[in-house]
Amino acid sequence: MKWMKREYHDILDNPEEYSKEKFKKAFSIIQRYLECFSRYYEIGLEIGRRLKDFKPSRIVYLGIGGSAIVGDFTSVIVKDLTVRVHRDYTVLKINPDDLILAVSYSGDTAEIFPTILNNLDNNRRMVMITSGGALRRLAEKKSFPIVMLEQGIPPRYAFPHTFGAVIGLIKSLDIKIEDFIENLDAAKTIQDIVSPETPTDRNLAKKSALKIVNMLPVVYGYGRAAPIAYRLKCQLNENSKLFSHFCEIPEALHNDIEVLNEKTILIAPRLSDEPKEINEVYRLLSSFLHERYIELKVQAGSIMEEILSLLILVDYISLYAAVLRDTDPLSLSVIPKLKGQNKIYQEILKSVDEKLEE
Numbered sequence: 074m075k076w077m078k079r080e081y082h083d084i085l086d087n088p089e090e091y092s093k094e095k096f097k098k099a100f101s102i103i104q105r106y107l108e109c110f111s112r113y114y115e116i117g118l119e120i121g122r123r124l125k126d127f128k129p130s131r132i133v134y135l136g137i138g139g140s141a142i143v144g145d146f147t148s149v150i151v152k153d154l155t156v157r158v159h160r161d162y163t164v165l166k167i168n169p170d171d172l173i174l175a176v177s178y179s180g181d182t183a184e185i186f187p188t189i190l191n192n193l194d195n196n197r198r199m200v201m202i203t204s205g206g207a208l209r210r211l212a213e214k215k216s217f218p219i220v221m222l223e224q225g226i227p228p229r230y231a232f233p234h235t236f237g238a239v240i241g242l243i244k245s246l247d248i249k250i251e252d253f254i255e256n257l258d259a260a261k262t263i264q265d266i267v268s269p270e271t272p273t274d275r276n277l278a279k280k281s282a283l284k285i286v287n288m289l290p291v292v293y294g295y296g297r298a299a300p301i302a303y304r305l306k307c308q309l310n311e312n313s314k315l316f317s318h319f320c321e322i323p324e325a326l327h328n329d330i331e332v333l334n335e336k337t338i339l340i341a342p343r344l345s346d347e348p349k350e351i352n353e354v355y356r357l358l359s360s361f362l363h364e365r366y367i368e369l370k371v372q373a374g375s376i377m378e379e380i381l382s383l384l385i386l387v388d389y390i391s392l393y394a395a396v397l398r399d400t401d402p403l404s405l406s407v408i409p410k411l412k413g414q415n416k417i418y419q420e421i422l423k424s425v426d427e428k429l430e431e
Contacts, residue, residue: 081286081397085279090396091269099312099395099402100269102230103388107257107264107381109223110237114254117241120200120218124246127198129172132156132243133165135185136176139229139307140202143176143236145300146380152249159188162417167192172246173199176235178228180206183421190428200242202235207425214429227403229311232304232384251377259374260381267389278386281340281367282393288338288365290315291329293358295322295351297376301342301383308391312402315394322354333362342369342383346376 084090091100132151134144137160144158159165165188167173173192175185180203189199193215201212204222212219220238222231243250265271267278274280290309294302299321306319320329333339339362341355359366371382395402412418 081283084397085269085273085276085283085393088269095401095403096392096396099230099392102226103385103392104264104268106233106385106388107261110233110381111254111257113220113222113234113237114241114244116220117238117243118245119241120220120238121242121245123218124172124198127172127246128170129154129198129246129248130168130170131172132248133167133171133173133188134158134176135165135173135188136160137182137184139232139311140176140178140182140235142300142304142307143232143239144174145303146236147239147243149297149300150251150377150380151243152251154248160184162187162421164188164191167195169195171198174202174239174242175199175208176202177206177208178204178222178231178235180204180208180210181422182208183415183418186421186425190424193428202238204231207422207429210429211425227311227405229308253377253381256373256375256378256381259378260385263371263382263385267386277369278389279393281369281390282397284364284367285309285315285338285340285390286313286394286397289336290317290340291333291337292317292319292340292342293322293325294319294342295347295354296344297346297380298342298344298383301380301387302340304384305340305342305387305390308388309394311405311408312388312391313394313398314400315398322351326354330358333365335365338362338365338367340367340369342387344376344379344383345370345373 091097136144141158141160148156148158162184175189177185200218201208202220203209204224222234240253267276292302292306303319306317309315309317369386371379373379373382392402
């Protein structure tokens with residue numbers, strides 16, 4: 074590959090690289106992350122007001138892939154209420170007082186529909202989050218509240234839109250939740266630090282991408298940092314086309330760590346609220362792996378600011394890895410083919426069409 078013959082630093086600090094259409098568009102999208110979060114937060118607030126005095130006993134989040142990761146984050150920041158994230162074709166039993174969040178960027182994600190269709194008559198507290206497709210048509214036919222996502226971007230890039238809408242919705246229902254909005258301005262600092270204009274020697278995202286590009290990245294996370302770690306793993310898969318692995322701490326210490334070798338490099342997104350036991354775990358991992366250990370930490374005034382900043386950081390890492398590999402961070406090839414050939418997908422979507430025709 075041509076990119077392997079060039080100096081990596083020259084690639085990441087070369088403005089011409091970012092003028093290529095595939096990179097220009099990807100970076101322009103993530104540069105709007107906080108703006109999109111804020112805008113869709115307001116949309117979520119408005120949807121919540123339409124639900125009036127509804128007090129759910131549980132939040133059921135239906136989604137898969139990039140959409141489902143928002144549910145993972147929601148589950149670790151909502152207080153005093155269970156958040157059930159359902160990633161499956163199987164039908165999940167829904168209670169009448171559950172709040173159902175059905176999330177699919179395309180609107181045609183087959184996995185979410187069996188549970189939706191099975192509960193249309195049992196629960197009217199559904200909110201659909203999508204950019205179109207069958208989910209939008211179903212929401213319009215059944216008069217469910219709908220959050221229309223920005224169109225024309227890859228689903229995984231709609232993370233801040235979806236997350237903002239979900240947080241706003243939950244906030245408006247007076248459900249106890251960590252406050253993100255007050256931390257948005259502070260989190261903007263990280264974008265200056267990791268932007269393409271910031272040289273590699275002062276850019277944690279570029280430095281991290283340089284270290285992992287010829288290795289097998291393994292991402293570990295603990296507690297509220299676990300969804301951040303999983304997000305990084307998925308972004309490396311889809312944006313960078315890098316095989317990457319994820320595991321939670323401390324589980325990884327009892328199996329996963331046995332196969333770390335000279336070809337692997339460990340990445341650890343970390344938050345400042347970790348207990349002393351976890352601090353010791355990471356200290357040992359660092360001393361054991363030496364140069365094959367990357368710690369992702371940010372200076373921030375609150376845990377929520379740390380979470381937002383790390384979310385921005387990990388997406389930039391995946392894009393810089395894509396630049397180094399000269400791979401398109403916007404397109405996918407295998408996933409769409411598998412979906413197109415999946416007969417179960419077609420059967421489920423046909424059942425949705427039949428319901429729409431009733």
